[in-house]
């Protein structure tokens with residue numbers, strides 16, 4: 804599929820307050836997946852905190868917004884979602900060719916157990932967890948934390964944070980980004 808690889812106007816954000824007048828519809832991005840994020844967000848994070856060929860993880864993959872940006876920007880990436888329908892949709896959204904070459908993997912799984920990823924192998928985590936008990940992402944998939952009440956949700960996120968810490972490369976610093 805031929806796609807538009809870049810936004811029409813893009814300027815890297817340089818403050819902590821970000822505002823995007825349009826949500827962004829380049830490549831295969833669309834706002835159709837409920838509660839997905841604007842592709843400007845992962846684009847800014849990836850460009851600011853990684854370099855080409857780095858490994859990026861999004862363990863709450865959704866419709867694949869982060870991995871689409873990783874692919875367009877020449878980063879390798881792994882995406883995980885508890886819901887196989889989300890993984891299927893991401894695979895469809897990732898089915899395009901672009902100028903950059905990268906390795907992109909998606910997998911159905913639970914963000915609290917990433918045992919298939921080695922310790923200290925990920926350069927950057929760029930992810931967007933569900934909102935506790937607000938938007939439910941499935942009817943009854945075991946492990947879907949969007950169903951949990953606030954306290955239980957926080958407990959699960961703690962486990963996700965531990966897994967994130969395990970897989971992230973230790974002492975990675977911004978000077979590595981050159």
Ligand SMILES: C[S@@+](CC[C@H](N)C(=O)[O-])C[C@H]1O[C@@H](n2cnc3c(N)ncnc32)[C@H](O)[C@@H]1O
Nearest residue numbers: 839840863865866868885913914931940947948
């Ligand atoms: C806010 S959405 C991510 C949207 C994504 N950033 C996008 O732009 O499409 C959160 C995702 O987390 C998934 N999810 C919920 N519990 C999970 C878990 N325990 N492990 C992995 N994914 C989970 C949901 O299925 C949902 O797709």
